[in-house]
Amino acid sequence: MIRITDILDRISAYHPEADLALVERAYIYSARIHEGQVRLSGEPYLSHPLEVAGLLTELKLGPVSIAAGLLHDTLEDTKATMDDLTELFGEPVTDIVKGVTKLSGLAFRSSEAHQAENIRKMILAMADDIRVILIKLCDRLHNMRTLQFQKEKKQIKIAQETLDIYAPLANRLGIYWIRTELEDIAFKYLFPHQYREVVNQVAKKKDEQQEYINTIRKSIETKMADADLPCEVQGRHKHFYGIYQKMMNQDVDFEEVYDIIAFRIILDTVPQCYQAIGIIHSIWKPIPKRFKDFIGIPKPNMYQSLHTTVIGPLGERVEIQIRTREMDRIARDGIAAHWQYKEDSAFDQKTGAAFTWLRELVEEQKNLKDPDEFMESVRIELFPDEVYVFTPRGDVLALPKAATPVDFAYAIHTEVGNQCTGAKVDGRMVPLKYELKTGERVEIITSSNHQPSKDWLNFVKTARARSRVRQHIKAEERKLSLTLGREMCDKVLRKYHVSLKKFLKSHEIEKAVHDLGYKTADDLIAGVGYGKVTPLQVARYLLPRAEIKDEKETIVTRLRDRIRGRKAKSGILVRGVNDILVRFANCCHPLPGDPVVGYITRGQGVTVHRTSCPHSLSIDPERRIELQWAPETEEVYPVRIHVLCHDRIGLLANITAAISQGQANILDASVNTRADKRADCYFTISVSGADHLENVIKLVDKIRHVIKVARLAA
Numbered sequence: 248m249i250r251i252t253d254i255l256d257r258i259s260a261y262h263p264e265a266d267l268a269l270v271e272r273a274y275i276y277s278a279r280i281h282e283g284q285v286r287l288s289g290e291p292y293l294s295h296p297l298e299v300a301g302l303l304t305e306l307k308l309g310p311v312s313i314a315a316g317l318l319h320d321t322l323e324d325t326k327a328t329m330d331d332l333t334e335l336f337g338e339p340v341t342d343i344v345k346g347v348t349k350l351s352g353l354a355f356r357s358s359e360a361h362q363a364e365n366i367r368k369m370i371l372a373m374a375d376d377i378r379v380i381l382i383k384l385c386d387r388l389h390n391m392r393t394l395q396f397q398k399e400k401k402q403i404k405i406a407q408e409t410l411d412i413y414a415p416l417a418n419r420l421g422i423y424w425i426r427t428e429l430e431d432i433a434f435k436y437l438f439p440h441q442y443r444e445v446v447n448q449v450a451k452k453k454d455e456q457q458e459y460i461n462t463i464r465k466s467i468e469t470k471m472a473d474a475d476l477p478c479e480v481q482g483r484h485k486h487f488y489g490i491y492q493k494m495m496n497q498d499v500d501f502e503e504v505y506d507i508i509a510f511r512i513i514l515d516t517v518p519q520c521y522q523a524i525g526i527i528h529s530i531w532k533p534i535p536k537r538f539k540d541f542i543g544i545p546k547p548n549m550y551q552s553l554h555t556t557v558i559g560p561l562g563e564r565v566e567i568q569i570r571t572r573e574m575d576r577i578a579r580d581g582i583a584a585h586w587q588y589k590e591d592s593a594f595d596q597k598t599g600a601a602f603t604w605l606r607e608l609v610e611e612q613k614n615l616k617d618p619d620e621f622m623e624s625v626r627i628e629l630f631p632d633e634v635y636v637f638t639p640r641g642d643v644l645a646l647p648k649a650a651t652p653v654d655f656a657y658a659i660h661t662e663v664g665n666q667c668t669g670a671k672v673d674g675r676m677v678p679l680k681y682e683l684k685t686g687e688r689v690e691i692i693t694s695s696n697h698q699p700s701k702d703w704l705n706f707v708k709t710a711r712a713r714s715r716v717r718q719h720i721k722a723e724e725r726k727l728s729l730t731l732g733r734e735m736c737d738k739v740l741r742k743y744h745v746s747l748k749k750f751l752k753s754h755e756i757e758k759a760v761h762d763l764g765y766k767t768a769d770d771l772i773a774g775v776g777y778g779k780v781t782p783l784q785v786a787r788y789l790l791p792r793a794e795i796k797d798e799k800e801t802i803v804t805r806l807r808d809r810i811r812g813r814k815a816k817s818g819i820l821v822r823g824v825n826d827i828l829v830r831f832a833n834c835c836h837p838l839p840g841d842p843v844v845g846y847i848t849r850g851q852g853v854t855v856h857r858t859s860c861p862h863s864l865s866i867d868p869e870r871r872i873e874l875q876w877a878p879e880t881e882e883v884y885p886v887r888i889h890v891l892c893h894d895r896i897g898l899l900a901n902i903t904a905a906i907s908q909g910q911a912n913i914l915d916a917s918v919n920t921r922a923d924k925r926a927d928c929y930f931t932i933s934v935s936g937a938d939h940l941e942n943v944i945k946l947v948d949k950i951r952h953v954i955k956v957a958r959l960a961a
């Protein structure tokens with residue numbers, strides 16, 4: 248087990264002015280609060296945070312990160328609270344520990360390939376600070392190093408997750424040594440047989456390889472010395488998982504993987520690197536298309552080097568990387584290299600401009616004295632346009648920023664979207680236009696007879712949701728127009744003793760369709776329903792002109808004539824027209840028992856308003872229709888209520904419980920807290936009628952601390 252004194256020594260070696268007292272205090276606190284806890288290995292728990300802190304010193308991080316590393320499990324596994332940590336170690340340390348704890352709390356269902364990228368992005372987006380990820384990676388590395396103490400099933404699960412999520416994260420951040428070690432340990436547990444084979448083969452050839460490495464190195468060193476280029480030459484075999492991947496990708500045996508040894512030439516300056524590559528190509532013949540200039544065009548994770556593959560002295564392929572010392576440091580530590588405490592700050596100015604996704608951030612960092620400020624901007628800039636949320640099964644979905652539960656529902660399935668009536672986020676009801684945030688768990692409440700609403704178009708963010716809602720509304724409108732159009736044509740034709748059926752089979756219909764500018768008979772009939780064509784215009788094609796009486800008919804008068812004494816499914820007596828679409832106005836939400844009035848719309852059936860609704864007064868008398876409620880309906884209707892209450896914990900739960908006790912469903916809920924410790928709660932609930940609503944209101948009113956309950960007019 249690494250000792251705290253080793254850690255302190257290392258920090259003062261690379262950062263002489265560091266606040267070691269902070270690290271020491273974190274150590275003492277961690278030791279005390281983890282006291283009595285043991286790891287599966289039998290070691291005291293403290294060994295884990297100490298090892299993690301030790302790994303963080305290998306990344307040369309500052310005292311804040313090291314202290315956070317020592318404390319990283321205290322919030323999750325001990326009685327320590329956020330307030331305790333803030334008081335003792337300040338906010339920067341506490342925020343990082345909080346971030347690590349939050350990541351540990353995420354429960355992913357699987358790390359399957361199609362999920363892995365979303366999970367990685369969610370982890371990056373959830374971290375308030377890139378140092379949170381670095382601690383998480385060191386935490387994972389130590390847990391992998393001690394994986395033998397876990398049960399086999401858990402070993403497999405953790406190793407798979409490491410290979411799918413954490414090793415690629417380390418790679419994305421450019422931390423080569425963490426990535427390769429994570430991959431090798433995961434390889435060992437996931438493919439034990441293949442792992443042993445690769446390890447044995449490498450060991451078998453060890454002496455032979457060492458001799459080979461020495462030969463090549465000597466050749467390079469001599470030539471470089473001739474050219475007066477001081478350099479360091481390293482030769483070593485690739486990591487085991489890398490060799491295995493090569494075998495798999497090229498579908499070859501170990502013997503056939505020639506380039507398992509990679510050589511690296513480290514120089515002082517960039518011009519020296521280009522000079523060196525010229526010398527290498529003059530000794531050995533380069534393989535065409537294998538030369539890559541990552542100095543001129545760095546990789547997205549900031550990696551820079553010149554790569555080439557040449558034909559070596561034995562006719563074998565030799566991979567060579569050429570780079571400066573600074574580039575080598577970045578290749579090893581990646582993003583961590585950016586805030587390693589170094590005396591010379593020349594590094595950032597020299598190489599900063601070459602980085603791609605970090606370039607602008609690094610430029611910004613020059614103006615920032617506070618590294619935490621820099622980290623904050625990393626978080627915001629990484630994926631500014633997306634949010635990552637969980638499905639109830641634990642899958643991660645990527646959605647555009649400010650996406651709503653409706654977008655989520657359509658992303659799951661079109662039917663889930665179409666039937667979406669409400670949503671829960673982390674277990675609590677939210678309005679459908681709620682803006683989802685990364686890390687939230689979303690559950691959609693569906694109802695099989697529910698229809699998408701036109702209002703959704705005002706807030707959905709995904710093209711998919713938008714087009715599906717439009718599609719549905721269009722289909723519904725057409726269905727309705729077709730029904731309405733049929734009724735209207737039928738009525739006119741009946742007067743002349745012709746059935747619509749017969750008309751639709753006649754030759755005249757084709758002429759009517761063509762002349763009136765439609766494609767099919769259905770289109771034409773729907774056009775009648777929309778009010779674009781009158782049924783009389785259609786009827787003329789079948790009937791001799793003389794037969795048609797000059798009636799002063801309008802669509803509305805005709806419809807009104809038909810509306811007499813039949814009961815529609817909607818629970819309202821819309822007399823006459825079968826299956827006509829009845830819509831309940833969104834402005835006043837009429838309930839059975841309320842006095843109501845109907846408005847005959849163009850192409851959209853009848854809209855029902857309460858007689859007290861301001862809109863009902865402005866209805867064109869021509870289009871106004873008296874309506875009655877059908878007795879005994881099983882339909883439910885949405886209504887909005889307002890609850891004014893004192894702001895106390897648990898009250899919202901009591902109110903929702905009372906509403907369900909009253910047999911009403913909550914479709915939408917929102918709460919606004921006022922400055923005076925009161926809260927305004929708004930619910931949209933579904934009830935069967937005015938009496939039912941009365942009953943629910945009484946139940947809510949009885950709750951202690953509820954001041955007032957009222958139905959909202961609009």
Ligand code: MN
Pocket residue numbers: 295319320386
């Ligand atoms: Mn841990």
